Amino acid sequence: MAVNIKINGKAIQAEDGKTILQVAKEHNVRIPTLCYHKDLNPTGNCRMCVVDVNGWRISPAACVTPVWEGMEIETDSEKVMKDRKLTLELMLANHPQDCLTCDVAGECELQDLAYEYKAEVPAWGAKGTRYKVDSDPNPFIRVDMNKCILCRRCESACAEIQVRDVWGVAKRGFDEVMVAGAGVPMLEARCESCGQCVAYCPTGALSNKMSYGMARAHQVKKVTTTCSYCGVGCQFDLLVKDNKVIGVHSNSEAPVNGMALCVKGRYGYDFIHHPDRLVRPKVRRYLLEGGGKPVSSDQLSVISDRLSVSSDQLSVTSDQLSVTSGPWDWVEVEWEKALDIVADKFADTRSEFGADTTGFLASAKCLNEENYLINKLARQVMGTNNIDHCARL
């Protein structure tokens, strides 16, 4: 069914049941929002999206008010512009003027609207003195409730997307504040550090701890990529500054996951530039030098434990155990070489002990297709059914 309405004087046929905000958007009329997010159930509590409706005593919130037959809506009347500005000022009165050092400056929805509406920060108010800054020990999420505008997007994101129900509202009136669980640290309230709440927070109240202070929005290049951790294939943006990955942001266009990511995808990026990261194959020195498999220091200590003797009582020469130049050293080689060694070892093992003494463990980081190929390799090339997948562990 359709209803006839007017938005800013323009006659529009709108679908019954849609909100003013939805219809306006379809007709390229922009209405500012803060607590609204298209992925979340609307709550209508920030009152930024108020519009004028002819004949109405109050200004309804566009994000939660359905269109009705005959409605005449003004989205930018002097009155609502003034009211939005004032509502912003009420938020800013109790908001620290921290944009200089705030992690999200430049991509903060509150900052953008304050600028757009030329809001003047009132002289009164709490100005960021009410709560402890960086108040939560969560290793990934930085919490500064002074910056919170109580839009409750974090609560909805955690409840509706992650289904962990960590965040909620406590107290009432001016004292109202977001809390995790019964007022406990996030991790004690079943938080799994997915960072969904951070991604949906329109302000710097929830921000990313690991990248705090590392780059402004305009200083990073966003590189859209697919997560390397598992086969779901979530997409996100790597934040790159000076050729270094300093963080991960959700990319709302991501086809499989939208804004959602898990803790590994969002926060497990420090391996990228880690000094211990393997970037080329390495093999044990003895494999290159030929000859048998020497006893390793680990094995020695196990043996010595079992015999209850100290390891130097066993007759091993010190260079056999040496870490720097012994047969157990890791040596960087070409892929070609490394794969040859693996293939030889597989072939040797199969011919000496039979195919079923080999096995294949596939990785969740691989795609279905790749896992299928591993299965082919195991069954048809090697001839064994010993095959498993790490996602089962």
Place this chain on the structure above:
Amino acid sequence: MTNKHIIHKPISPEILEFANNHEGSREAALEVLKDIQAHHSALTTDSVTDAARALKLPPHQLYGMATFYSMLSFEERKKVLRVCDGPVCWLKRGSEQLSVDSGQLSVERTSCLGLCDRAPAILVDDEQAGPIEANEAGKVCEGWRGAPMDYSKARKGEVRVMTALIGKIDPDSIDDALANGVYGGLKSALQQEPIAVLSEVEASGLQGRGGAGFPVGRKGRFVANEKRTPRYIICNADESEPLIFKDRVLMDTNPHQLLEGMTIAGYACGASEAWIYIRGEYEYQARRLENAIEGAKSKNLLGENILGSGFSFDIHVHRGAGAYICGEETALIESLEGKRGEPRLRPPYPPTYGFRGQPTAVNNVESFCAVPHILKNGAEWWKSLSGYKTPGTKMYMVLGHVKKPGLFEAPFGLTLRQIVKEFGGGMLKGSKFKFALCGGAAGTITDESLLDVPIDFSSGQKGVSLGAGAFLICDQNVSPVAMLRELLHFFAVESCGKCTPCRVGTWRSLEILDRMTAGKGQKGDVEELKILADLMQVSSFCGLGQSVGIPMKSALAYFGAEFEKAES
């Protein structure tokens, strides 16, 4: 993945038992929290978390409730003495504070207790007491509680319908009620088709007595027209707005009248079950209602197959825990469902999407109390009670500097002058009328220029609100600035905090009024109050924030000069 921060601890067996006593129902969250508090004198993070686990709810929800309702506390308390901070008590008590030996009692300030006719009023745990002067605290410890006002005698000019049996029956006796004709309306209703009952109420023109004046019959029809069942009836007995105490008197003096009205409503709407949501401070009245329900059941006036009609109906009493916003019908429903009392998005409205998402009629105590009389005597009779265009009678409360403060029943169309002179006995000796707060805390403040405006649900536009029917009369010594400060204190304390304009606007307005009343006003304060009042009125999420601007703007309009004087 294991999380080292979650240490598995079994739920406390005691809390499990509390939860099991309510069949583990999530709707009983508030009861479980109250049980814990009653046994341990305070809530703790652990007990709240355990309660959440026992009810399979997220801990934040229970913590959100525990910190929302003012009667729940994380502080160890002894016997709790709640001292009313409301405007009527303030007017009576002045700035003098009740001095209490805190060795025996934990003293708390609280919003209006609904005992405005006993101002200055207090609550000792759940015992209502007053009036009490500042130097009389000693007698409270000795057990003194005072007595409720006696309304058994009608004032001159009263037309008594709902109050007709005050003092004539023992409210705790079903036999007394029956002997005096209570439940006659129900009997007559049960002999008609439900639709005919609805039509009768519609024809009577009865408007909701909670303040908004929505036609009671029409709301009933919305519910009856919904195809889905079960449908529910809810009686709004939250009565937490300063100045208002009529519902308490109605429940106290004739609880069966309310049960009868609700049962008729249930029959008319095709509802099966009902709740009376009564504010936690009315424990005494809640017990009286529970007793009345038992009495009615014993006579088959409630329960299965009422009086052989085939209609079955049950009424439950649900106690709130201290929150004015729970009087707003959707917040009430949220609270009844075991959540924070925050208003819901509307539409959908309760008749289509109410309690448990089912069709629900929410009506005020007084609205239900009028219904049996309409069924018994007919819509025409109801209309004939009033010489004014608004039919029927209404409960009024007159308070403040009049000789005979209290409650009375009369038709519509009264003027402030009549209310003060004829019903209130005139101004106190030495007192001259300066202004009235009309309707309730969320009503208009008017000066003497409006003394002759006939009052009904539409007179608010002319400057005299009817609201729930209360009028606080103030003499020459009361500063409208100070009165407005008291009101804003109330709204700031009671704002639920959901939306920005009300959450911050009430707080900021109070800050300004605080300094104006302390002689530290600043240039621009009046202008800022006006701007805030406008914003709250048009931009707030619910009726609470939307009505804060009413007393603010009217006070500024009529007493602008006094406000301006307070600027410097």
